[in-house]
Amino acid sequence: MDLSSINPILLIAAMIAAATPILLAAIGELVVERAGVLNLGVEGMMITGAVCGFIIAVNTGSPTVGFLAAAVGGAVLSLLFAFLTQVALANQVASGLALTLFGLGLSSLMGQSYVGIKPPRAEATPLGPLADIPVIGPIIFGHDLMVYLGLGIVAGTWAVLKFTRMGLILRAVGENHDAAHALGYKVKRIRTLAILFGGACAGLGGAYISLIRVPQWTEGMTAGVGWIALALVVFASWKPWRVLLGAYLFGGITQLQLNLQGAGVAIPVEYLAMSPYIVTIIVLVILSADKSRAPGSLGRTFHASG
Amino acid sequence: MKFTTLVASAALALGLAGGALADDPTKVGFVYVGPVGDGGWTFTHDQGRQAVEAEFGDAVETVFVESVAEGPDAERVMTQMALDGADLIFTTSFGYMDATNNVAAKFPDVKFEHATGYKRLHPNVSTYSARFYEGRAVQGHIAGKMTESNIIGYIASFPIPEVIRGINSAYIHAKKANPDVEFKIVWVYTWFDPAKEADAAKVLIEQGADVVLQHTDSTAPHAAAQEAGDVVTFGQASDMSAYAPFPRVSALLDVWGPYYVARTKAVKDGTWESGDTWHGIGDGMVGIGDITDAVPAEVKEEALALKAALSDGSYHAFTGPLNKQDGTPFLADGETADDGTLAGMNFYVEGLEGEIPQ
Secondary structure, three states, rough: OOOOOHHHHHHHHHHHHHHHHHHHHHHHHHHHHHHHOOOOOHHHHHHHHHHHHHHHHHHHHOHHHHHHHHHHHHHHHHHHHHHHHHHHOOHHHHHHHHHHHHHHHHHHHHHHHHOOOOOOOOOEOOHHHHOOOHHEEEEEEOOOOOOHHHHHHHHHEEEEEEEHHHHHHHHHHOOOHHHHHHHOOOOHHHHHHHHHHHHHHHHHHHHHHHHOOOOOOOOOOOOOOHHHHHHHHHHHHHHHHHHHHHHEEEEEHHHHHHHHHHHHOOOOHHHHHHHHHHHHHHHHHHHHHOOOOOOOOOOOOOOOOO | OOOHHHHHHHHHHHHHHHHOOOOOEEEEEEOOOOHHHHHHHHHHHHHHHHHHHHHHHHHHHEEOOOOOOOHHHHHHHHHHHHHHHEEEEOOOOOHHHHHHHHHHHHHOOOOOEEEOOOOOOOOOOOEEEEEHHHHHHHHHHHHHHHHHOOOEEEEEEOOHHHHHHOOOOOOOOHHHHHHOOOOEEEEOOOOOOOOHHHHHHHHHOOOOEEEEEOOOOOOHHHHHHHHOOOOOEEEEEEHHHHHHHOOEEEEEEEOOOOHHHHHHHHHOOOOOOOEEEEOOOOOOOOOEOOOOOOOHHHHHHHHHHHHHHHHHOOOOEEOOOOOOOOOEEEEEOOOOOHHHHOOOOOOOOOOOOOOOOO
């Protein structure tokens, strides 16, 4: 065992990078679910975002444009879900699963000629001298823009849901769509916008994997991150800061267990491999003992005549 | 009523499949564990499938299903293929072992070929694998010569004999090339997960490895090595030449085409028999990808000499004296490991650190 071979600064920096895709996808899904819609298509929207972002970034040479395209790609795919569930009133669970399968297939079709290509590199955010501060510099200020954007989206979502009229309406639609409808709010329009936001966030998360974390395009490369994000929203009791905590815990322990393995720690590898899931679940379950519950109308189809 | 209809149509499909052998094209099915675009393991099997198509043209029809999870899903996919009239089904992952045998029991007229397994419970099941450890020996030699930090990282997938053989073989030959070499092994419990593989590679690099070997299928570790700048990698299963000449300096190639063509021909001729095939460099099932100029000329020469010796059988990758990790004797001086020992290998050789997850 040689723990000295683990560099804690690099470990924390890697943890943040590993957590960002989950964080982005989960915060988007949180908004969707707070509006009363259960979209199981996160994985499909992520992988579509991953391939859209990759293709555009390679062709334009700009990772930033790539990320924009990823958000648009994810949102466009989620529009399909919005049409199925809000207009055609299809079952949300089935539509979401279909969206995942469709996204996986569509992305591998779109990405066929992009296997093995190297995307343009996303530069670290130019924060100047801040990044040179010892210890804190590399941990806090040495990241790419998406990491900060992810944190910003979490803070923004929290503030909007908690303090603004818009957030109140969104929550009302999610808690009781009939009452919200009776008050004159456009339930379907609000939900469609929430679904679009969720799709855009998932797309960004996917592109973070294909453009920064890996970075390359391979079929099926999100490999289940979307499902983890979905589970995280539930375990985080639909609260933004807990999603952040859960994502960082999960990303952190994933990285830590790899580091411990490399350092030859005498804990059986099976336990290390399952530790991210277990620790994240335990922590969030303990936190959710405060009687948090799911939005009242979650997963229920709304029809104005009903 | 519905059930009887189902049984009747299944029987009908079976009957059709049986009777169709003579005129209709032979139908060959492939079950893949990853996507065909993974650039690694599944990609090479699909190359094999294309070789079959190219060889027989219209006389053969191939079908494949990709990204099939190991477990009940695999059984369902194989059953469906057999019901759809496949005459020969290649199941290309170790984890399909039980599923393959279960389905084979239900369809005695369909031939099954299971890659990297050892269970042949029915006369219509064959197993086949390649002696990847021969390629690992060459890789280990180059790795031992190329490392400057003397730390070689190894991304291992699942603790099965196949993977352990590879680790041992690479280690033995890296150690021969460079007595100071040390292996850091990370188990990722996946064959294909680019993000996880990239993470594992980054961790190994952060911990000082300047050569990363992988037994996972994506090119993500290469991308991580390229990012780090001075880290050597090897293509796994396919050439992964997009990352040549550096960091990818060579590759361990799987060449399935000739075997798939031969077995398809055997089914067409009616000469197919259950058996176990284990081919290495000599038979062409394992290849060594082009060694790039990033490798010094004399190292390249030594590697090619090692490859030649493995190929003509004058040298065996597991030749004594070798001890097991706990110090007990494994092979006496000059003794070589027999296939039974290799097939069930579940221990590290002396010098490797850490424990194999059991």
